[in-house]
Amino acid sequence: MTVTPSAPQVEHHRHPLGIGESRPRLSWTVAGDGPWRQTGYDVELTRPGSAPQVHTVASVEQVLVPWPGEPLTSRERLGVRVRLHGDDGTTTAWSAPTRLEAGLLEPGDWSAVPVGGAWDEDPESDDRRPSLVRREFTVDGTVVAARLYATAHGLYEAELNGRRVGDDTLSPGWTVYPQHLRYYTYDVTDLVRPGANTVGAWLGDGWYRGRLGWNGGFRNLYGSDLSFLAQLELTFADGRVETVATDEAWRAAPSPIIRTGNYDGEDYDARAEQPGWSSPGFDDGAWTPVTVGVRDPATLRAPTGPPVRCTQELRPAAVPTTPSGKRVLDFGQNLVGRVRVRVTGPAGSTVTLRTAEVLQDGELYTRPLRDARSTDGYTLAGRPGGEEWEPRFTFHGFRYAEVTGWPGDLDAAVAAGDVVARVYHTDLERTGWFECSDPLVNRLHENIVWSMRGNVVDIPTDCPQRDERVGWTGDIQVFGPTASFLYDVSGMLAGWLRDVEREQLPDGTVPWYVPVIPATHRWTPIRPGAAWGDVATFLPWTLYERYGDAGVVADQFESARRWVDLIERLAGPDHLWDDGFQLGDWLDPAAPPQDPADARTDRYLVATAYFAASARRVARLAEVLGREDERAHYAALADAVRSAFAAAYVLPDGRMTSDAQTAYALGLRFDLIPSELRAAAGRRLGELVRADGNRIATGFVGTPLVSDALTDAGELDTAYDLLLERECPSWLYPVTQGATTVWERWDSLLPDGSVNPGTMTSFNHYALGAVADWLHRVVAGLAPAAPGYRRVRFRPRPGGGLTWARARHRSPYGEVSIEWRRSGNEVVVETELPLGTTGVLELPGGVGVELVAGRHEHRSSSAAPGGA
CATH class of the missing domain: 2.60.120.260 (Galactose-binding domain-like)
Structure with missing residues (x-):
């Protein structure tokens, strides 16, 4: 059997030129067939003008292993390659080399x-x-x-x-x-x-x-x-x-x-x-x-x-004329970027491009942009051979661009490819894919991908089009698991979390958005807020779970601990965080358009639930770092808050003081409901969903949790009914309305075709797309069972009339995948694991099957319990 290591990756860099780490960690994947297990490795470092140095390490680790040699100095260039020792006594050939270079370190x-x-x-x-x-x-x-x-x-x-x-x-x-x-x-x-x-x-x-x-x-x-x-x-x-x-x-x-x-936007005078x-x-x-x-x-x-780059170009799908006679480019996709033009015309004439996400009554509709002008203007120099231009220092969120002042035949220019939309975002590597037998669900997933692309423009933002575009912490807190499946966000988000800590106040307060508006220009004081501030505890854990990066845990532990210590002081002896300003279950569809915090779930129930969950996460972070005293302290705190939550918000019959979907989703997913009442709470959650006609009744906090809460409670069919509902509000309602991204509000576009009257209405937000993590883990059945997917849990839960689903993910250890399909009265499941990993396949109604690296096929009766 031939086993081959990949060229080593340096930290999370795809192109390690000018890196800032003096002792960068190394990772590699292993290709080969059959059972094989790494027992050690050699790292060869080759510096110019020096003989190669080989460092031998007895270890099964292959992800983010410590730098074995002397620290890098500024500007230092060297080659690094690895070879591996296996449990069968073999040693692989050397990998291809990786060339790395340090930046200016001092x-x-x-x-x-x-x-x-x-x-x-x-x-x-x-x-x-x-x-x-x-x-x-x-x-x-x-x-x-x-x-x-x-x-x-x-x-x-x-x-x-x-x-x-x-x-x-x-x-x-x-x-x-x-x-x-x-x-x-x-x-x-x-x-x-x-x-x-x-x-x-x-x-x-x-x-x-x-x-x-x-x-x-x-x-x-x-x-x-x-x-x-x-x-x-x-x-x-x-x-x-x-x-x-x-x-x-x-x-x-x-x-x-x-x-x-x-x-x-940008105005440019070529003269x-x-x-x-x-x-x-x-x-x-x-x-x-x-x-x-x-x-x-x-x-x-x-x-x-990585930096922001152009990753795609789109030609207009149509060039309609509006009722008022304006010409509009319809790119067929809500995107983030800029329009590039090639144009010939007289000197001094100006082409103006005005962008927006939607049309209303056939005209470009800019009210949702608020004070963002979102307009580019190019004044021609009059060159006989034509001119090409694209703005340099702006970006827009748009599907439509209204064109005025075009000299000549706009339709001919579009047909010739002289007008294109260029898509810009942080150039993250795509790592995750999902498909199933329902085209609407596939379009939903594609919309989630596009919304992520549009909201990772250097930082994780809330929206890319209006006069905002800031790094709201709550959005990426809930979307982090989905983001880390779809793209390699490890380096980007680890860097952003360091800025979270830089902006954290001395008392532990985490701002609502990072970077913040500097001290003299704040609309409101920075103050603690549940779900948003909890990014300090949730996101480091997500990055550890998905990438196996204990380094980000070490870097962010003090920030996470300080946040929980602050909440403990605010809550006081009763361990209930029940005062102060909170956004709660933001954008509950029942909330008035101008008061999106007025949700069905008590905002202090939300706050106390997150207090318990964050304390639990800090205990887990401490365990990763081997800090036993702190692990024990925060675990005990989490237990105390759990008890206080149950006493304050859970009734003796398993119902909750807020008889709302988000309250039950929090209680069940954060394990805050006493074990003897969980079944009753789960049943009540299912009843509420059915009573709402399987329409969404959750906001930013409840939406990422409700599908898993239903699944855990034995309400899988209800979870699928919730997913597949098409009436407003639902995940598929925007898809039926032609959406190509995830909306900020469930009804950003009303059923009559008009835009939601709220002044805060965006057609490109990723937060409510956090359901994709459930699609990956439950519908397809692919989830990490150990940090970095070193062990993989394949646990598909077919339902909803779907006949097949599949997902694949490029994990730090290599690509993992699953596909299931119905075949007669059986469900056939195919899985694949890379060398260096193990897995377990858990089929409904069956016993878990241990898996080793390679491809596997299993069959089970489609009549088995659990929806299969």
């Missing part, structure tokens, strides 16, 4: 300072014109390596000798800027040439100084400057290293971008272009010296996840 590595233009007449205006900055330099030898380390106050796109550097966009993203500014590393060796060279950058406002927040928002949240900070390091064949850093020698000029902002500005020989005599700023280099950090 503050002293930086000599660059922020530089930018000096013509911001009114720092409070949203119409400030961005800058271009440039610097010429000479190369007087053979360059064997060139690296550009770049970041900005604002957003940047770098150019070198007239060519774009990298393919990322909206960089360096949104972080807690005063404490954490991300920089990116680019290999630009192929762009440098002998003799004269030029490096430069476009700049844009972005989150740093652009308008941010609702109710008009605020500007200059982190500063009023717009600055590029970068250093280009050239390594020559003779061993010399020269650095071209941003400093007072750089020059600046106004950009052809007249104004740009996340919410309002103001300066051809060749980033190429050698350009006359910059009319340019001005830059303004030099200050940045503490200790705050500059390498990324832990």
